[in-house]
Each structure stands twice: as C-alpha cells, then as structure tokens.
Amino acid sequence: MDFAFDARTEELRAKLLAFMDEYVYPAEQVAHEQRERAASPWETVPVVEELKAEARRQGLWNLFLPDGGYGAGLTNLQYAPLAEIMGRSPQLAPTVTNCAAPDTGNMEVLAQFGDAAQKKQWLEPLLAGEIRSAFAMTEPEVASSDATNITTRIERDGDDYVITGRKWYISGAMHPDCAIFIVMGKTDPDGADLRRQQSMVLVPRNTPGVTIKRAMQVFGYEDHYHGGHAEVIFDQARVPVSNLIGEEGGGFAIAQARLGPGRIHHCMRLIGMAERAIELMCRRAVSRNAFGKALAQQGVVQNWIADARVAVEQVRLLVLKTAWMMDTVGNRGAHTEIQAIKIATPRTVVGILDRAIQLYGAGGVSQDFPLAELYAGARTLMLADGPDEVHQRSLARRELKKYL
Structure with a gap:
C-alpha cells in the first residue's frame, strides 16, 4: 500500500x-x-x-x-x-x-x-448543478436499519407505477431546487427472497400525490445548506414504468452499491471536521487563560490535543486503506474495511468534537463557533447509512465465520 x-x-x-x-x-x-x-x-x-x-x-x-x-x-x-x-x-x-x-x-x-433517457433528463442537470435531488429510503413506522422492513408500496398499474408510503429524514427534499426523488419501495412484498422485494423509481417532486409535510430537525438544526431533511408523503403518486431504475427487485442491490461509496465519503469528510476541531482547540488553548496560566499549559488540555492528534491519524490511515482496497478489489472485497471505518470514524470524531466543545465552554455550544453544528453532523453519522450496531453485527459475523 x-x-x-x-x-x-x-x-x-x-x-x-x-x-x-x-x-x-x-x-x-x-x-x-x-x-x-x-x-x-x-x-x-x-x-x-x-x-x-x-x-x-x-x-x-x-x-x-x-x-x-x-x-x-x-x-x-x-x-x-x-x-x-x-x-x-x-x-x-x-x-x-x-x-x-x-x-x-x-x-x-x-x-x-x-438508462440513457434517465441520464439525459436527470443526471446531466445534476452534474451541472442546475437541480438538486433527494433519496427516499428511511421510514418512521419501521426499523429502517433493516431495509427489508420498508413498507412503501410501488404497485404496477398498466404503464404506470403507483407509489404509496411515508418517508422521513429525506435529505435535500426541502431545497427549492430539488426536482427529483429516488424512491425505494416494495414491488413484490410477498416475494420469497426478502432482498428482491424492493425496487427504486424516479419520482419528480412536482408529481401529484407527493407532499413535503415538514422539515425534520437534527439536534435543533435544519441543515439549510444541504436542503434539509424532510418528512415526505407519497399518496398514490403515479409515474411511468420507464422511471424504474434498473430492474424490478433490484432496489436492495442498488442501495448497497450506493451506500458503499457514500459511507467512505462521509468518513473522509469527518476527518476534515476533526482537523478543524483540533485547529480550533489549539487556537483557543493559546489565547485563553484560566487559573493563572494559558489553557495550553494545562495538562488536561494538552492531553486532549495529543489524544485527538493520535486518534485522527489512526482513522485517516484506516480510511486510506479502505479507499485503496475499494480501488483494487472493489466494494465487495473491501466490505469489512468499509464497515470498520463506518464504526470507528464517527465515534472518534464525536469524541474529538466533544473535547473541543468543552474547551470552548459556553461558546462551544453556541452559534458563534462551528463546533456545535459539527458535533450534530458527526453524531448523526453514527445513525446515517446504517447505525453502528448493524455494522458491528455484520462485522462480527464475518470474523466469527472463520472459526465456525
């Protein structure tokens, strides 16, 4: 490597x-x-x-x-x-x-x-930054950490699909430029293979039956820059069959293909968040005095900064190894490493941000510094793209399989 x-x-x-x-x-x-x-x-x-x-x-x-x-x-x-x-x-x-x-x-x-038509209509304007989009998978009524629980229905009716369901924390959906949803639901809810029940369809935001009910908050933040996180109702929203992505029953596989790169991208950005936190800690430590000396001279503060540097270097190496493996052996070959970084990186960065907030005192939880919002984002990534415990369960099974 x-x-x-x-x-x-x-x-x-x-x-x-x-x-x-x-x-x-x-x-x-x-x-x-x-x-x-x-x-x-x-x-x-x-x-x-x-x-x-x-x-x-x-x-x-x-x-x-x-x-x-x-x-x-x-x-x-x-x-x-x-x-x-x-x-x-x-x-x-x-x-x-x-x-x-x-x-x-x-x-x-x-x-x-x-397909070619979908790329022309939706991919090209997304690449140009002319529109925004949303991915509608998570549901409030079921444990969405198990994607086979999804209850949204995608029913064939002649040349159309009819979508009925309720989604929430649909990132990007509040943005006025959000023009298209990729919606995951069940086309074959009684199918014997739980992982072939789901499909994905493209649903334009202006489709009759699509309602943006409300913006969901994350620790009080609405994440305006990324278009928020909405609760969305699909009430017999009708789209052409040509809006199907891939094949019927391929939704679960497409979701896994989507989430692999997404997880590593989140972890890459998290390391940058940790670096910003360390910089802010150091600037604060050398500029503030308490009990007769600079915070930078306090042993506990020095320990926090040293531990943060060690921790961020560790997760960076793990993320780089995972990136290298994805490039050389593919996402499937790097499955263990992707799960490892998804578990380790948010936890590590949350810990660093927590110490940075402590160092800033009241300012750390205020809107005057970026730490509180960074913390909310990092803590959310212990849930997003699969909660830590799901990845731990899968990773443990993979390790134990060697001995069974």
Missing part, C-alpha cells in the same frame, strides 16, 4: 486548499448573514452561487464521481484527501463543489444504473 499522493492529487489538493482559504472560509459568516436576511431559509444565498461558479471555473467540480465520462475520474484514494479538505467546512465546501450528499449518491446511481 502506497498512500503517497500522485501528481494529480497534489495539484488538486493545492488548488482546493487555496480555494478554501481564499473563498470558502471567508464566506462562512457571509453565508450565515445572508441566510438570516433571506425570504426563505431554504433558498440558495448569493454567496453560494458565487462560490459554485468559482469552483467550476477552477475545475473543482464533481470531484467525487470516479466515472471519467461524467465526473473527475478520480479513484477513491485520490478523492480521499480532497474530501477531507472539504470536510473542514462541511456546510459550504461540498455544496459549492457539487460534491454534497445526497446528490453525490444519486448521481452515482444514475451513472451506474440509469
């Missing part, structure tokens, strides 16, 4: 670091102030559009997509350090580079499984 950055990665890192320093970090407060003055909290504020134009001009656009025909054509190992940099400003940087979830996963699904 050679984790040295190649020439293209080094070039993109340099450009992205400069873009962050010159444009993104200064825009964080500007975006916050513009959002407070906006007519709707969900509308895209002017500075975001300005940053998107600049990112695209500099070639810092669609870096996540390994398909060179649509995206930058980077490997996971090449993209990892770039996603980490973007993770230092998770509300702005992924959005303005068109590398934000859930659009990234949806574009990957369309690129890999969509």
Whole structure:
C-alpha cells in the first residue's frame, strides 16, 4: 500500500486548499448573514452561487464521481484527501463543489444504473448543478436499519407505477431546487427472497400525490445548506414504468452499491471536521487563560490535543486503506474495511468534537463557533447509512465465520 499522493492529487489538493482559504472560509459568516436576511431559509444565498461558479471555473467540480465520462475520474484514494479538505467546512465546501450528499449518491446511481433517457433528463442537470435531488429510503413506522422492513408500496398499474408510503429524514427534499426523488419501495412484498422485494423509481417532486409535510430537525438544526431533511408523503403518486431504475427487485442491490461509496465519503469528510476541531482547540488553548496560566499549559488540555492528534491519524490511515482496497478489489472485497471505518470514524470524531466543545465552554455550544453544528453532523453519522450496531453485527459475523 502506497498512500503517497500522485501528481494529480497534489495539484488538486493545492488548488482546493487555496480555494478554501481564499473563498470558502471567508464566506462562512457571509453565508450565515445572508441566510438570516433571506425570504426563505431554504433558498440558495448569493454567496453560494458565487462560490459554485468559482469552483467550476477552477475545475473543482464533481470531484467525487470516479466515472471519467461524467465526473473527475478520480479513484477513491485520490478523492480521499480532497474530501477531507472539504470536510473542514462541511456546510459550504461540498455544496459549492457539487460534491454534497445526497446528490453525490444519486448521481452515482444514475451513472451506474440509469438508462440513457434517465441520464439525459436527470443526471446531466445534476452534474451541472442546475437541480438538486433527494433519496427516499428511511421510514418512521419501521426499523429502517433493516431495509427489508420498508413498507412503501410501488404497485404496477398498466404503464404506470403507483407509489404509496411515508418517508422521513429525506435529505435535500426541502431545497427549492430539488426536482427529483429516488424512491425505494416494495414491488413484490410477498416475494420469497426478502432482498428482491424492493425496487427504486424516479419520482419528480412536482408529481401529484407527493407532499413535503415538514422539515425534520437534527439536534435543533435544519441543515439549510444541504436542503434539509424532510418528512415526505407519497399518496398514490403515479409515474411511468420507464422511471424504474434498473430492474424490478433490484432496489436492495442498488442501495448497497450506493451506500458503499457514500459511507467512505462521509468518513473522509469527518476527518476534515476533526482537523478543524483540533485547529480550533489549539487556537483557543493559546489565547485563553484560566487559573493563572494559558489553557495550553494545562495538562488536561494538552492531553486532549495529543489524544485527538493520535486518534485522527489512526482513522485517516484506516480510511486510506479502505479507499485503496475499494480501488483494487472493489466494494465487495473491501466490505469489512468499509464497515470498520463506518464504526470507528464517527465515534472518534464525536469524541474529538466533544473535547473541543468543552474547551470552548459556553461558546462551544453556541452559534458563534462551528463546533456545535459539527458535533450534530458527526453524531448523526453514527445513525446515517446504517447505525453502528448493524455494522458491528455484520462485522462480527464475518470474523466469527472463520472459526465456525
């Protein structure tokens, strides 16, 4: 394993670091102030559009997509350090580079499984940043950690599918530019194979029977930059059969193909969040005094900073190894490693952010610093894309199988 950055990665890192320093970090407060003055909290504020134009001009656009025909054509190992940099400003940087979830996963699904017409109608405008999208999988009435529990129905009626169900925490659905949902539901609820009961269909947001009921909060935050997390009702929403992605019964397999890259992208960005937290800790520690000396001279603070550095270096190496394995042996071959980073990285970063908040005192839980919002995002990733316990269960079974 050679984790040295190649020439293209080094070039993109340099450009992205400069873009962050010159444009993104200064825009964080500007975006916050513009959002407070906006007519709707969900509308895209002017500075975001300005940053998107600049990112695209500099070639810092669609870096996540390994398909060179649509995206930058980077490997996971090449993209990892770039996603980490973007993770230092998770509300702005992924959005303005068109590398934000859930659009990234949806574009990957369309690129890999969509037909020519679906790519033309939905993938191309997503790649151009002209529209946004949402992925409708999680449901409030069932334990969605087990995707076979999904109850939303996708019923064939002549040349149409009729979708009925209730979803929530559907990321991106509140955004006014969200034009399309990828909806997972059951086309064969009584099928013998639990993993062949589900299918995925494309449902335009303006389809009759689709209702955005409310915005769901995450620890009090509504995540305006990424289009929020909505509760969505599908009440006999009707779409053409041609809106099916792949084949009937292929929804579970498509979901797994989508979630693998999504999990590692989240972990890459989490490392950037941890680095931002360590930087903030160090700046705070050298600028504040307590009990007659700087916080940086307090033994407990030194321990927090040292432990944070050790922890982030450990998870970075594990994420890089996983990226390398996904590139060399595929997602299936890297299954154990993907689960390992999904378990380890959010826990590690939550711990680092918790110490950073403690160091900032009351400021740490306020809106004056990014730590509280970073914590909410990191803690949520212990649930998103499968809760930790599901991955632990699967990983343990894989380890025990060697001895049975």
